[in-house]
Amino acid sequence: MKAIGARLPRYEGAGHVTGQTLFVDDIRLPQGNLWAKALRSPHHSARITSFDASKAASLPGVHAIITHADVPRNVFGHLAFLGVPADEPLLAVDEVRYLGQPIAAVAADSEEAAQAAVDAIEVEYEEREPLFDMRKAFDPDAPKAHHWGNWLPYFGGELENAGPDRRRIRKGDLEWAFEKADTIVKGVYRPAAIEHAPLETQVALAVPEPSGRMVVYSCTQAMHFSAGHVAAHLGVPLNGVKLVSSAVGGGFGGKVDSSSDTIAAVLALKTERPVKWRWTREEEFLCSGTRAAWHIEVADAVTKDGWILGRKTLTLHDAGAYLRHSSYATTKHTFHCAGAYTIPNVSFLAFAVFTNRVPSTAMRGFGVTSTSFLAEMQVNRIAKVLDLDPYEVRLKNANRIGDTMPNTVVLKDPSTVPVVQAIAEHAGIELAPEYKAMTWEPRTGAVLPEWLVEQQAKGGQD
Amino acid sequence: MARHKGRGLATIEYPTGMNQSGDLTQSWIKLKHDGRVDVLSGTVDIGNGSKTAHRQIVAAALGVPVDWVTVDVSDTDASPWDTGTFASRCTFIGGNAVKIAAERVRERVLEIAGKMLEIDPADLTIEEGVVFARGAPETNISVSDVAHAATWQLGGELISGTGTFVKPFAKILDQETGRIDRDPHAALSYGASVAEIEVDDETGEVRVERFIEAYDIGYAINPTIVEGQIQGGTVMGLGLALLEASYPYYPSPEHRGADFASYMAPSMVDLPQIDFLCLENPSVEGPFGAKACGEMANNGQGPSVAAAIHDAVGVWVTELPLTPERVLRALEKKAAGEDAPRVDGKWVIFDEELSINAVGAPDADVKFTFDPF
Structure with missing residues (x-):
């Protein structure tokens, strides 16, 4: 049998559908384990003015209560390897910036005992005005959502050369495009924050070995990445931590951040006992990272027969209260703002904006689900405004072999033309002969007007 | 209605792969002494099917039946580095890593089989777990026998191979234009x-x-x-x-x-x-x-x-x-004749009420400017 192209059943699939696969929460140790619960911020934005866990610590069954002071390295950046500075504390220090932010964690004999201790911790807050609308983040009197300001100031990605506070992509001559255009179509597009909504909530079991090593049974999507985070927070080298990868009960990007691994490990370190932390369904929905919300404004310069000569964008990415992977998402977004089309003149501008909500994080299509929405809404609107066929506008402006993307990447095998033709045929749409005959080879012949040949062949930025 | x-x-x-690349995957493949194949990989299968795909890739690259191949993603000690299961990277980048490792194992199996059969390894191939001479399939030895001999008769060799795949990190050369020095994916x-x-x-x-x-x-x-x-x-x-x-x-x-x-x-x-x-x-x-x-x-x-x-x-x-709710509100606006875009010269402007220009303060640091620069 030929292995490549074979319709083999999913490896380990039978175990998943018959309930035999072991997930992290199914793991039982002979010595048992303690259970963790977290004290989370009840406010969107506040200063912590006092913290007293003495009553909580004296409750029955409580083994440890940890705060930021117990974490060997409390602030560690997920994108440290890219030179992006760290901003997010594992446990809040003297302020909270989003509802649900962890402040302290308890290890106890049962989840009930741990929760009782959490409820007995006495905290006083001084509430501050929160910021929720990214469009108001740039106002002179906007509330401050982050100690760096209301938007990421470090797009250079290198500490010694922080670079600009925005991501820019520019190619060609947008002034020419706006001048030459018959019509300029402008719209605003707002994809929502959504949940990963995995069936398995965030969960971790941290087991200290007699040797001093920390073993973490993790539901992470990226075990080496997560092992690096745990080791960094514990201040140990990579052989001080072993992450055991388990079946993942739904990830979709939401388990790239090891939300539960590190706090469970710090509790295990402190108690010298295994500790399991499993988030409730409510915590999973309200306290885990979301897909980011986006605010995108686009103006496209087009000819009356549907050639897109230029595009200008302004994008605001809702990072929430801390950066996590938002600089990555914002950059990836701008690399793809032309969609599946070759637009010779562009200026894309994007900011990663901080607000007082749960930090947004990776999710399926990270950074580009939003560009597909802006690019396709615009093409459909352009076709309507100009009374043109939306299939033909796409085929006209399609990426072709040898075309240059806005960031100067030369395309090797772009399939805009084949996928549009295939879907048109299946949908029963009859394309005009010159569009039916199109291929992904470089543009020639009837469809491309002479005066645009030079534009479409444009390489790097002017 | x-x-x-x-x-x-x-x-x-x-x-495919992380934006700006640089996202490395390593893999390690070893043969048991009956020729069965252990793939030690850091690629967590989150339901994306990477274990299944990697198994098929290894079976094809090595020339053994699929059910000879075990894909094990145990822990960060046993499994070499993988950047993670995200960025649509597991079949392509992880798949290339296991393919390269499998090709190295295949090469070593052919070398040992060549010695045992006294045939130039270049004249041998492997299909369905059997090493045989091209054009003379009656001259053959099973991969199981090769692995057994390597382990117990030829000095105790562990037949294994590692594979790495990475597209080098693409650096942004110019922050004003976003020009980069290589493919970012x-x-x-x-x-x-x-x-x-x-x-x-x-x-x-x-x-x-x-x-x-x-x-x-x-x-x-x-x-x-x-x-x-x-x-x-x-x-x-x-x-x-x-x-x-x-x-x-x-x-x-x-x-x-x-x-x-x-x-x-x-x-x-x-x-x-x-x-x-x-x-x-x-x-x-x-x-x-x-x-x-x-x-x-x-x-x-x-x-x-x-x-x-x-x-x-x-x-x-x-x-x-x-x-x-949003569809109904849009229909209400249309019924009231308030849904048309504002036309200003050659500008056709939709959604003005949603713009940062309408919501932010007049003296805010950032606006959508109609100036093309």
């Missing part, structure tokens, strides 16, 4: 989505009757798993198009759903017909021509459904999700 049918199109592209995949819907103009409810989903994924290592990705992605796309919002009244943080009863993820009752067209234009660098199809499968439905709504009832809804 009436129901209106509509149809809309979206076309998408999506990169491993490949690009393309797709298209057509939504066929019905809109109820009294309730604002939108029902999708059929999605047509076309994707060029290079080459399908396992077509069943590809179909699963496309179907799962399409349903997620339906959720983000019509139903889901962490903050139903965004930007307000109020009224968040905290369970599956109040957070509206799609369920079986929402499921439309899904027609999947799988195009295969083999990629230059992917294992056996494969490209990614994991994440992109939920990117087309938002815009294709929004286009279909316009086709059905003539209104643009540009905030996701496309809820009954």
Whole structure:
């Protein structure tokens, strides 16, 4: 049998559908384990003015209560390897910036005992005005959502050369495009924050070995990445931590951040006992990272027969209260703002904006689900405004072999033309002969007007 | 009150691998002394099917039956580095890493078999777990016998091979233009989505009757798993198009759903017909021509459904999700004659009330400027 192209059943699939696969929460140790619960911020934005866990610590069954002071390295950046500075504390220090932010964690004999201790911790807050609308983040009197300001100031990605506070992509001559255009179509597009909504909530079991090593049974999507985070927070080298990868009960990007691994490990370190932390369904929905919300404004310069000569964008990415992977998402977004089309003149501008909500994080299509929405809404609107066929506008402006993307990447095998033709045929749409005959080879012949040949062949930025 | 049918199109592209690349995967393959194959990999299978695909890639690259191959993603000690299961990178980047490791194991098996058969390894090949001379299949030895001999008769060798695949990190050379020094991804995949819907103009409810989903994924290592990705992605796309919002009244943080009863993820009752067209234009660098199809499968439905709504009832809804409330408000504006874009010279300006220019302070640091520069 030929292995490549074979319709083999999913490896380990039978175990998943018959309930035999072991997930992290199914793991039982002979010595048992303690259970963790977290004290989370009840406010969107506040200063912590006092913290007293003495009553909580004296409750029955409580083994440890940890705060930021117990974490060997409390602030560690997920994108440290890219030179992006760290901003997010594992446990809040003297302020909270989003509802649900962890402040302290308890290890106890049962989840009930741990929760009782959490409820007995006495905290006083001084509430501050929160910021929720990214469009108001740039106002002179906007509330401050982050100690760096209301938007990421470090797009250079290198500490010694922080670079600009925005991501820019520019190619060609947008002034020419706006001048030459018959019509300029402008719209605003707002994809929502959504949940990963995995069936398995965030969960971790941290087991200290007699040797001093920390073993973490993790539901992470990226075990080496997560092992690096745990080791960094514990201040140990990579052989001080072993992450055991388990079946993942739904990830979709939401388990790239090891939300539960590190706090469970710090509790295990402190108690010298295994500790399991499993988030409730409510915590999973309200306290885990979301897909980011986006605010995108686009103006496209087009000819009356549907050639897109230029595009200008302004994008605001809702990072929430801390950066996590938002600089990555914002950059990836701008690399793809032309969609599946070759637009010779562009200026894309994007900011990663901080607000007082749960930090947004990776999710399926990270950074580009939003560009597909802006690019396709615009093409459909352009076709309507100009009374043109939306299939033909796409085929006209399609990426072709040898075309240059806005960031100067030369395309090797772009399939805009084949996928549009295939879907048109299946949908029963009859394309005009010159569009039916199109291929992904470089543009020639009837469809491309002479005066645009030079534009479409444009390489790097002017 | 009436129901209106509509149809809309979206076309998408999506990169394989992390943006700006540099996302490394290593793998290690070793043979047991009966020739069975252990793949030690750091690629966590989150339901994307990477273990299944990697097993098929290793079996093909090594020349053994698929059921000889075990893919083990145990822990960070046993398994070499993998950057992670994200960025649609596991079949392409992880797949290349296990393929390279399998090719090295194959090479070593051929060298040992060549000595045992006294034939130049270049004249040997492996199929279905048997090493044989090209053109003379009667001269053969099984991979099991080669592994056994290597372990117990020829000095105790562990037949193994490592493989690494990485596209080098693409540096942004110029912050003003975003010019980069190399490809920022491993490949690009393309797709298209057509939504066929019905809109109820009294309730604002939108029902999708059929999605047509076309994707060029290079080459399908396992077509069943590809179909699963496309179907799962399409349903997620339906959720983000019509139903889901962490903050139903965004930007307000109020009224968040905290369970599956109040957070509206799609369920079986929402499921439309899904027609999947799988195009295969083999990629230059992917294992056996494969490209990614994991994440992109939920990117087309938002815009294709929004286009279909316009086709059905003539209104643009540009905030996701496309809820009954938003559709009804758009229909009300249309009925009042207030839905037309503002036309200023050659500018056709939609959605002005949503703009940062309308919501932010007059002296804010950032505005959308109509100046092209």
